[in-house]
Amino acid sequence: MPNEAVAFVRTTMITTSIIGIVLGIMMLVWPNVTLLVIAVLFGISLIVAGLFRIYAAFAASLLSGGWRLLLGLVGALILAAGIIALFNPEKSLWLLAIFIGIAWIFQGVADLAQAITGSMHAPRWLLILSGAVSIIAGIVMMTIPGLAWTAFVWIAAIMLIVISVVTLFILPKKVETV
Numbered sequence: 001m002p003n004e005a006v007a008f009v010r011t012t013m014i015t016t017s018i019i020g021i022v023l024g025i026m027m028l029v030w031p032n033v034t035l036l037v038i039a040v041l042f043g044i045s046l047i048v049a050g051l052f053r054i055y056a057a058f059a060a061s062l063l064s065g066g067w068r069l070l071l072g073l074v075g076a077l078i079l080a081a082g083i084i085a086l087f088n089p090e091k092s093l094w095l096l097a098i099f100i101g102i103a104w105i106f107q108g109v110a111d112l113a114q115a116i117t118g119s120m121h122a123p124r125w126l127l128i129l130s131g132a133v134s135i136i137a138g139i140v141m142m143t144i145p146g147l148a149w150t151a152f153v154w155i156a157a158i159m160l161i162v163i164s165v166v167t168l169f170i171l172p173k174k175v176e177t178v
Contacts, residue, residue, distance in 0.1 A: 021161055021165065027156065031157075040092075042093075042095075043083075046079070050079025053078060093145065097141050101139065101140075101142030104141060105138035108135035111128075112127070112128065
């Protein structure tokens with residue numbers, strides 16, 4: 001690789017690592033602000049998803065009228081949820097916690113079912129462990145979302161800092177030319 005490319009990669013890695021360290025520290029110092037940003041982004045994503053479904057309801061000419069109506073109604077509900085989420089971020093985080101909790105529970109049940117049926121894509125003990133942890137995590141996320149979100153922010157912040165610091169130690173070296 002030419003030295004100019006190596007220098008560019010090094011500069012990019014250093015810059016992103018420094019930004020990662022700063023963001024990680026900010027997440028540790030201001031976890032509530034971090035959660036507010038997550039809530040706002042969730043609200044925006046719901047609005048975009050709702051608008052997309054409403055558009056699809058009008059544009060999907062191959063679907064029957066009933067399916068288009070259903071798609072439009074689902075889109076309107078998602079759009080309304082997104083607007084509510086933007087105006088009430090705490091409820092948005094609660095709603096997101098419910099979605100994540102349900103998804104984790106379903107994943108856990110699927111892992112346990114694969115363990116019982118003898119799926120060979122992973123060792124049985126690992127599927128059982130994964131299923132149990134997913135179900136427990138889903139229940140915790142749905143019943144104590146505040147604790148789950150706080151733990152999530154702390155773990156994510158620490159991981160971001162560690163990965164950023166490690167990246168600084170694995171920068172590519174310049175090639176000596178003769």
